[in-house]
Amino acid sequence: MVSATFELPVENTPRGVRLPVSWAFDLEQTLECGQAFRWERQPDGAYTGVAGKRFCRISQDETSIFLEGASPDDFERFWRGYFDLDRDYGAIRSALCQDPVMEKAVRHAPGIRVLRQEPWEALCSFLISQNNNIPRIKGIIARLCRGWGADLGGVYAFPEPETLARLAPEDLSPLQAGYRARYLVGAAREVASGAVDLEALKTLPLEEARASLRRITGVGPKVAECALLYGCGRVECFPVDVWIARAMKTLFPDGLPECAKPWAGIAQQYLFHYMRRGPGKTQEN
DNA sequence: CGCCAGGCTTCTA
DNA sequence: TAGAAGCATGGC
Numbered sequence: 001m002v003s004a005t006f007e008l009p010v011e012n013t014p015r016g017v018r019l020p021v022s023w024a025f026d027l028e029q030t031l032e033c034g035q036a037f038r039w040e041r042q043p044d045g046a047y048t049g050v051a052g053k054r055f056c057r058i059s060q061d062e063t064s065i066f067l068e069g070a071s072p073d074d075f076e077r078f079w080r081g082y083f084d085l086d087r088d089y090g091a092i093r094s095a096l097c098q099d100p101v102m103e104k105a106v107r108h109a110p111g112i113r114v115l116r117q118e119p120w121e122a123l124c125s126f127l128i129s130q131n132n133n134i135p136r137i138k139g140i141i142a143r144l145c146r147g148w149g150a151d152l153g154g155v156y157a158f159p160e161p162e163t164l165a166r167l168a169p170e171d172l173s174p175l176q177a178g179y180r181a182r183y184l185v186g187a188a189r190e191v192a193s194g195a196v197d198l199e200a201l202k203t204l205p206l207e208e209a210r211a212s213l214r215r216i217t218g219v220g221p222k223v224a225e226c227a228l229l230y231g232c233g234r235v236e237c238f239p240v241d242v243w244i245a246r247a248m249k250t251l252f253p254d255g256l257p258e259c260a261k262p263w264a265g266i267a268q269q270y271l272f273h274y275m276r277r278g279p280g281k282t283q284e285n
Numbered sequence: 286c287g288c289c290a291g292g293c294t295t296c297t298a
Numbered sequence: 299t300a301g302a303a304g305c306a307t308g309g310c
Contacts, residue, residue: 034291130292136308137291178306183293220293241291272291 010075016068017075024089026059027082033112033273036279037125038139038145038158052078052118052175068177084116086232094264099257102267105274112273114235114266119198120127120191121158122231123213126239127183127222140177140270144184164188183218190216202232211235231263238264252279 011018015072017023031039031047039049046059046068056079057068070079080086093110097103117125124144129137148154148163169182177184189194196216201209209232213224225239238256240248248256251271260267 127290129290131305132307133290133309134294135310139308176307178302178308179293181307204287218293221294226291239291242289243291276291 008080010080010085012072012075016066016213017070017079017086019065019067020118021060021063021065023084024093024111025065026109027058027065029109029111029273030083030113030115031058031110032133032252033072033269034276035269036115036117037134037141050145050152050155050157051082053122053152054078055152057080062275075269081116084113087113089113091267096258096267098259101251102260102270104259105251105267105270105278108278109270109273111230112269114229114269116232116233118158119227119231120202120231120238121160121214122183122224123187123191123198123219124158126226126230127187127218128177128180129226130180130220140175143175144177158284161191165192179215180218183216187216198231198239201228202234205235206234225265229268235263235265236261238268239273243272246267247271247275 006076009020011020028041028045028048032041036048036049036051038051039047041047042057044059045059048055048057049094050056052072053266054070056070059066067075067079077117077233089160093106096106097212122146125141128140130146132140145156145158148159150160165188167185167188171187172181172184175181186195191198196212206213206228209228210221213219213227219227227235228234229237229239238244247282256264257268
């Protein structure tokens with residue numbers, strides 16, 4: 001087993017925090033690979049968005065990634081974890097590339113990182129994602145934040161579970177989320193009441209964590225796996241959607257290679273991108 | 286217009 | 299217990 005942690009050097013400046021990018025980290029690949037839905041590409045190529053109740057503008061050039069407006073405190077308390085910067089993606093990529101098919105997928109977007117999002121936002125995002133397309137998922141989430149999230153000064157936090165728990169599903173009709181609205185309210189009530197402890201899912205044995213999430217109506221195997229992977233840092237979780245099902249049938253009929261299993265969720269992200277945007281695919285979304 | 290979308294619940298045999 | 303229908307809505 002490869003060691004997959006290391007110390008990332010960062011440079012604090014008065015205007016924000018700068019990260020060297022000799023390590024695998026491509027902003028566009030990471031923020032537009034379908035794992036997070038609140039980052040918007042600006043005309044100059046930078047990304048703006050809100051995570052963890054913090055607004056940030058992030059840009060990348062040849063040598064660095066710059067988190068504009070992030071204080072050293074913000075960085076240490078949130079962004080370092082959000083971008084999973086203490087995980088050695090170089091080592092993980094090397095491990096994945098022991099399999100020639102995985103190598104092809106990795107090579108296609110080697111700068112993807114799996115974000116460590118907040119569990120509640122990840123759970124809601126992927127409840128909304130079911131039988132849905134990415135542009136519409138983004139729209140629904142934007143309306144959800146604008147309508148029920150805290151005003152951070154023209155941008156909006158993701159709504160608290162307590163806020164949504166007080167609503168009736170019909171109150172969410174402006175979301176145009178369809179049948180998913182009642183899933184959101186139901187999930188909010190389970191979380192707000194303490195029946196589902198999202199923080200505990202980070203350390204609970206996986207099967208117990210899955211079972212806990214699936215108490216929530218609308219959470220099946222795929223959404224549970226997404227909440228655990230993207231929201232709880234459980235990188236061994238492996239969400240299977242239509243694209244990954246296709247990938248498994250065509251690329252790995254005998255199952256995922258052993259070298260990918262400790263980081264199945266990260267492998268999954270490379271495969272998801274590869275299947276959607278890979279060779280032979282036309283542009284979509 | 287018809288098919289599909291980072292699926293799940295519910296109904297049916 | 300497996301398989302199919304129904305689901306809200308809109309992107310393409």
